[in-house]
Each structure stands twice: as C-alpha cells, then as structure tokens.
Amino acid sequence: MDDELKQHLTAAETWTRGLFMLLIVFLMEVAKVVTGAVVVVQFLFAVFSGEVNTNLRQFGAGLAHYIFQCVQFLTYNSDDKPFPFRPWPTGDEIAAGPEAPPAPAEDDAEPGRGDDGGKTT
Numbered sequence: 474m475d476d477e478l479k480q481h482l483t484a485a486e487t488w489t490r491g492l493f494m495l496l497i498v499f500l501m502e503v504a505k506v507v508t509g510a511v512v513v514v515q516f517l518f519a520v521f522s523g524e525v526n527t528n529l530r531q532f533g534a535g536l537a538h539y540i541f542q543c544v545q546f547l548t549y550n551s552d553d554k555p556f557p558f559r560p561w562p563t564g565d566e567i568a569a570g571p572e573a574p575p576a577p578a579e580d581d582a583e584p585g586r587g588d589d590g591g592k593t594t
Contacts, residue, residue, distance in 0.1 A: 493554055494547055500555075501543045508536055538562035 481487070511533050518526045539562055542555035553559065 493558075497543050497547060497555065500557075501540060501547075504536060504540055504543070508533070508540075511536065535562045 511529055515525060515529045515533065518524070518529065539556055542551070542553070542562070545551035546554055556562075
C-alpha cells in the first residue's frame with residue numbers, strides 16, 4: 474500500500490470529521506421536519522389572522538441559516554461545525570446573510586476562460 478494513501482486512510486481528523494458529518498446529516502433531517510411544521514403553522518397563522526407570526530418568521534430565518542451552515546460544513550466549504558457545536562444563528566448573522574465562500578484565485582481559474590466566462594464572440 475502506498476505510504477501516502479495509508480497516511481490518508483489513518484488520519485484521525487478525517488474520520489472524526491466523518492462522524493460529525495453523520496451527526497449533522499441526522500440533525501438536518503430533523504431540521505427538515507421542523508421546517509415543514511413551521512411552514513404549516515405559519516400558513517395557518519396567515520389564513521386565520523391575515524398576518525404572519527413574527528416569532529415564527531424569525532425562527533424560520535434562523536433555521537434556514539442553520540441549514541446553510543450544515544451544508545457548508547458537509548460540503549467542505551467551512552470547517553466551522555454548526556449548532557450544537559456553536560451557538561444558534563443570531564439575528565445579526567441572519568441579517569448579514571450567509572457567508573459567501575471565498576472566490577477562487579486567478580491561478581485556480583480554468584484555462585482558456587477569461588472575463589467572458591469562456592464564451593467566444
């Protein structure tokens with residue numbers, strides 16, 4: 474077996490992240506169910522009262538930001554683990570919007586693609 478491959482296969486941090494990923498996938502499934510409940514309850518509020526519930530709307534925004542944080546971690550776009558390993562997204566984080574992944578460096582760009590996105594005129 475190649476030494477480099479053996480080193481990759483035995484890296485504890487990779488397997489630890491894999492365990493965190495399994496937990497976060499489970500938590501995302503729970504979040505999907507909670508999102509469905511929020512949608513139904515918010516719709517019922519709108520039907521019967523004619524307006525949305527502000528608390529549910531804010532919770533829904535936090536839930537959406539949480540799901541975004543989960544996806545960022547699961548796709549290796551962030552090393553920051555989401556809730557419960559860090560605080561639940563606050564109003565400030567939600568207002569700022571999701572963090573955009575860093576733009577690729579110029580030398581990471583695809584060869585032959587210029588400012589026109591590879592289109593020829």
